[in-house]
Amino acid sequence: MPLAHTIPLLSADDPLPPVTHARPELGGLLAIGGGLSVARLLGAYRCGVFPWGTQHGLPLWHYPEPRMVLLPQEFRISRSLGKTLRNSRFVFRHNSDFPGVIRACAQTPRPGQDGTWISEEMIAAYCELHRLGWAHSAETWLDDELVGDLYGLWIGQVFFGESMFSWHNNASKFALAHWVAHLRAEHCGLIDCQMHTAHLASLGAREISGTQFQHLLQTLIG
Numbered sequence: 001m002p003l004a005h006t007i008p009l010l011s012a013d014d015p016l017p018p019v020t021h022a023r024p025e026l027g028g029l030l031a032i033g034g035g036l037s038v039a040r041l042l043g044a045y046r047c048g049v050f051p052w053g054t055q056h057g058l059p060l061w062h063y064p065e066p067r068m069v070l071l072p073q074e075f076r077i078s079r080s081l082g083k084t085l086r087n088s089r090f091v092f093r094h095n096s097d098f099p100g101v102i103r104a105c106a107q108t109p110r111p112g113q114d115g116t117w118i119s120e121e122m123i124a125a126y127c128e129l130h131r132l133g134w135a136h137s138a139e140t141w142l143d144d145e146l147v148g149d150l151y152g153l154w155i156g157q158v159f160f161g162e163s164m165f166s167w168h169n170n171a172s173k174f175a176l177a178h179w180v181a182h183l184r185a186e187h188c189g190l191i192d193c194q195m196h197t198a199h200l201a202s203l204g205a206r207e208i209s210g211t212q213f214q215h216l217l218q219t220l221i222g
Contacts, residue, residue, distance in 0.1 A: 027052075027064055036121055064194060072188060075177070077177060084174055098127060101139060103123065105151065105163040108165035134154065139175055148168060159192070161192060
């Protein structure tokens, strides 16, 4: 049965359903459509909802449970990453090429994924969020070439991570390590990693319940 027959199909004016309506058997799928306006995106993230993938060009809104999160003080620096931080020729930059970052993430092959979920509409929407000061990129450069990075939204004291890529060993981890240090200095209390991966777990991220996640959002965003 098509998803639109079982999941709410939103118009531009329809609010997102409550997160309790998310379908865990579908990766936390909550709704379809509704567009990618700045207001829609900011309202969604404040509730812990994010767009991931499309169907017939319409965004798919997700709220997975349990939730993978990283508390900045729990970030784990491995021996190899520590050596990279001390001795590599990498250079860290923040927000120097946001469009290049999101396009690099869109072009990076992902295991088990056929193509990218980062559509041209999403690129345009997040670039607008960046222009308005909500979306940020943390970048690793080598000889003036972008070789690794991550991007996401910073709302209140929460950073909502969206995607990352690495074209050199430890390049994305290098960017993340510097970004976590920056977030800690700015009193950011939570990094939302969305879904579990072994890579994130190796860096100190862990899963929490939807109830715990909502409590953190209310505390750190209000």
